[in-house]
Amino acid sequence: MLKTLKLALAIASIGFVTTACNRQVTRIDPKETIDISGSWNNSDSRMTAEAMIQQCLGGAWLQNHIEKKGKKPVVIVGFVNNKSHEHIDAETFTKDLERSFVTTARVGLVQGGKKREELRAERADQQTNASQSTMKKFGLETGADYILQGTITSIVDAFKKKKVVEYQVSLELTDLQTNEVVWIGDKKIAKYVKN
Amino acid sequence: MKPLLFTLMLIGLYTQCATAQDGLVADQNPNYMVSQTKYTKMADSLTANMGTTVHNTYKAFDWYEAREERRTERRSQRNQRRLLRAQNMGWNGWDNGWNNPWNNRWNNNWGWNNRWSNQFWPNIGFRTGNWWFGW
Numbered sequence: 001m002l003k004t005l006k007l008a009l010a011i012a013s014i015g016f017v018t019t020a021c022n023r024q025v026t027r028i029d030p031k032e033t034i035d036i037s038g039s040w041n042n043s044d045s046r047m048t049a050e051a052m053i054q055q056c057l058g059g060a061w062l063q064n065h066i067e068k069k070g071k072k073p074v075v076i077v078g079f080v081n082n083k084s085h086e087h088i089d090a091e092t093f094t095k096d097l098e099r100s101f102v103t104t105a106r107v108g109l110v111q112g113g114k115k116r117e118e119l120r121a122e123r124a125d126q127q128t129n130a131s132q133s134t135m136k137k138f139g140l141e142t143g144a145d146y147i148l149q150g151t152i153t154s155i156v157d158a159f160k161k162k163k164v165v166e167y168q169v170s171l172e173l174t175d176l177q178t179n180e181v182v183w184i185g186d187k188k189i190a191k192y193v194k195n
Numbered sequence: 196m197k198p199l200l201f202t203l204m205l206i207g208l209y210t211q212c213a214t215a216q217d218g219l220v221a222d223q224n225p226n227y228m229v230s231q232t233k234y235t236k237m238a239d240s241l242t243a244n245m246g247t248t249v250h251n252t253y254k255a256f257d258w259y260e261a262r263e264e265r266r267t268e269r270r271s272q273r274n275q276r277r278l279l280r281a282q283n284m285g286w287n288g289w290d291n292g293w294n295n296p297w298n299n300r301w302n303n304n305w306g307w308n309n310r311w312s313n314q315f316w317p318n319i320g321f322r323t324g325n326w327w328f329g330w
Contacts, residue, residue: 079245082248087252158256
């Protein structure tokens with residue numbers, strides 16, 4: 001009797017340990033919206049990207065530029081200022097916007113920041129190491145017409161176990177010659193979190 | 196004479212073309228070089244953040260996070276108090292309490308080597324053994 005009880009207890013404890021340590025991972029569609037903590041997540045980033053792409057490519061600035069200059073505008077991506085209460089990396093949605101520029105071929109895009117430094121370093125290296133027919137020259141970069149900059153802000157209203165969080169993402173295109181802001185896109189996301 | 200005149204005309208035309216590019220375009224501010232010189236020096240530092248996200252975040256109040264922080268703070272303060280108690284068992288910093296087995300800090304309740312003269316030891320409460328609670 002005691003032996004049977006001990007055996008049953010041992011089996012039960014092994015079963016408990018294996019099921020307790022068993023972690024389940026399920027692959028889901030990136031477009032699926034699942035909110036767990038109430039913080040900024042992939043769904044927010046996706047919604048922001050979709051809204052910005054629609055607003056930017058549908059804005060009047062594009063047509064105005066083509067009419068005025070006779071060719072498509074060239075954009076360079078500047079920095080995005082995150083003034084919210086969370087760590088939000090803007091590249092999760094700005095990269096989608098950049099990709100839309102390139103895939104639709106309606107807006108030109110030039111490289112900026114650290115990647116541009118790397119390009120110039122490689123070009124400098126080619127001056128000494130690459131063959132004359134294949135080495136690339138300095139002074140032939142395409143100058144951007146507009147710079148894309150942005151801001152992320154948030155408003156938090158919290159009391160005891162409830163809070164309402166509103167994120168506002170704003171992106172703007174500024175004419176590099178005249179400082180004129182030709183387009184401002186924004187996306188507001190509000191969440192009600194109850195613990 | 197004619198070839199000389201022609202050569203002089205060509206030289207004059209060339210210099211005119213060369214200087215024309217240094218002139219102002221329509222409506223351009225003649226003091227543009229002041230700004231250009233200033234920003235050329237600062238260009239590298241100002242474009243360092245291009246294509247990145249600059250984080251100037253603030254701390255918002257969250258009820259659960261605040262509660263967890265209070266609990267963590269309480270636990271760490273309790274640990275600190277225990278450490279200080281253990282380090283300050285006697286009044287003499289060099290006294291390890293083992294030298295005299297009949298009069299070390301674990302056996303001696305007289306003089307200064309006791310819990311009642313040590314500011315880090317609580318004196319009142321069930322865990323201290325003081326059932327009178329200071330009465």
